[in-house]
Amino acid sequence: MKSEEKYDYLIVGSGLFGATFAHEMTKAGKKCLVLDKRDHAGGNIHCKKIEDINVHWYGAHIFHTNDKFLWDYVNQFAEFNRYTNSPIANYKGELYNLPFNMNTFYSLWGTKTPKEAKEEIARQIKHLNIGEPQNLEEQALKLVGTDIYEKLIKHYTEKQWGKKATELPAFIIKRLPVRFTYDNNYFNDKYQGIPIGGYNKIIDGLLDGCEVRLNTDFFEDRTKWLSLAEKIVYTGKIDAYFDYRFGELEYRSLRYELEVHDTENYQGNAVMNFTDAETPYTRVYEHKHFEFGTQPKTVTTKEYPVKDAQNAEPYYPVNDEKNMHTLKKYQDLASKEEKVIFGGRLAEYRYYDMHQVIASALLKSKNELKNE
Structure with missing residues (x-):
């Protein structure tokens, strides 16, 4: 030129x-x-x-x-x-629907009505006396109680951010939908x-x-x-x-580990979140399910948080x-x-x-x- x-x-x-x-x-x-x-x-x-x-x-x-x-x-x-994005949470082999909804509550507590679920959450946090949440932990506890926080939020979030939940701002968790309906659709959006x-x-x-x-x-x-x-x-x-x-400026970063499996269906869902502390990765994606694929093989990606993000790809x-x-x-x-x-x-x-x-x-x- x-x-x-x-x-x-x-x-x-x-x-x-x-x-x-x-x-x-x-x-x-x-x-x-x-x-x-x-x-x-x-x-x-x-x-x-x-x-x-x-x-x-x-x-x-x-x-x-x-x-x-x-x-x-x-x-x-x-x-x-x-x-439709309907992730599954995997806590040490126990599977729960996301976002948190009546299916999640039933799996955990056997509650069958919104009233029962709300009463159970209130019972779990009554002794905590949380006023205006000062960090992510307090915000999450106020929203969904101790069981869901311990199994499905705490370790997953701390893996993601590389920080204690008590060190993270409350607003982060406000993005997370909580529904008292039997609806596994993660997003509220029309399209x-x-x-x-x-x-x-x-x-x-x-x-x-x-x-x-x-x-x-x-x-x-x-x-x-x-x-x-x-x-x-x-x-x-x-x-x-x-x-x-x-x-x-600081960023959270990720690394990805791709695997090809000689099977047509590996995990049965596009997105599975691993919410325990022991599993080093946060999510596994099975890509064919995003497009309802019927290919003879399948491809998954494990998503790992990166602790030292300074020289890594900036994501969040x-x-x-x-x-x-x-x-x-x-x-x-x-x-x-x-x-x-x-x-x-x-x-x-x-x-x-x-x-x-x-x-x-x-x-x-x-x-x-x-x-x-």
């Missing part, structure tokens, strides 16, 4: 935010160049075909939303199936499913017509890339963009007081970058579901076009 050739937007990262932004700008007649340091596009929703099964390479991704506009938006690139043929179809559709360069690290020749475009869309780690001036921001204080400093720097748009999970340092990433990219691309 000639050095004087220019793009309207250089987009660093081809995950959902970068790909959606690139799609909207390309539709509007803008010239975009998308860079990604990995050997594939799509960020963490990338799938690999193994034994003719679409394997979620970076852990399970289940699309769910209440927003019909966003549901219609993704459905223009792929047809979605009717997959839910997996794209038939895998998430790569969504990314391929979003990036159609864009120039994409893989195996290309923006930071290895930052000056060159910055000189090629009028504006930058940056979706990587915000602290990395500013050379870690105020120190590194640790939104505690210390990190949020550091983030504010980086956000102040970012606000002064007139030619750079920061977007996505890493650049905004926040936990995003897929539909939220897309919504953020659509909003920022719309604002860009409006402000021309």
Whole structure:
């Protein structure tokens, strides 16, 4: 490429935010160049075909939303199936339905009505005198009582975060549904499913017509890339963009262990959570069940938490007081970058579901076009 050739937007990262932004700008007649340091596009929703099964390479991704506009938006690139997320909790070989609902309560206590279940929870925590929960442990106990906390929350959460439940903020557990109905559907959202043929179809559709360069690290020749475009869309780690001036932001990380099994059905469910302290992994995914597969073999992924996440792949921001204080400093720097748009999970340092990433990219691309 000639050095004087220019793009309207250089987009660093081809995950959902970068790909959606690139799609909207390309539709509007803008010239975009998308860079990604990995050997594939799509960020963490990338799938690999193994034994003719679409394997979620970076852990399970289940699309769910209440927003019909966003549901219609993704459905223009792929047809979605009717997959409903109904995980199973495995505590030392005992199996329980998730999210916590009347099936869970019946398995544990034999309670058959919502009234009985609520009375049992109240009985278990009566002596604890919990007022306003001060940490995750207190919040969980108040929600579901001691039995569920000890068997299905405490050890699983401490494995995930690498911290005691008493050291974690209460708000983390508030994401967890608790239902007094016989309903194993994890999400409350109206729309839910997996794209038939895998998430790569969504990314391929979003990036159609864009120039994409893989195996290309923006930071290895930052000056060159910055000189090629009028504006930058940056979706990587915000602290990395500013050379870690105020120190590194913390992330939880994961590693995955893939296994191919010479059987058509290994665990009978797409997602199984292992909630005891002794099992080193947190979850096992059986990928064919995301798409109701009938292949002769099956593929599973064990998900392990990574204790030292400093040099590992960043997955989940640790939104505690210390990190949020550091983030504010980086956000102040970012606000002064007139030619750079920061977007996505890493650049905004926040936990995003897929539909939220897309919504953020659509909003920022719309604002860009409006402000021309």
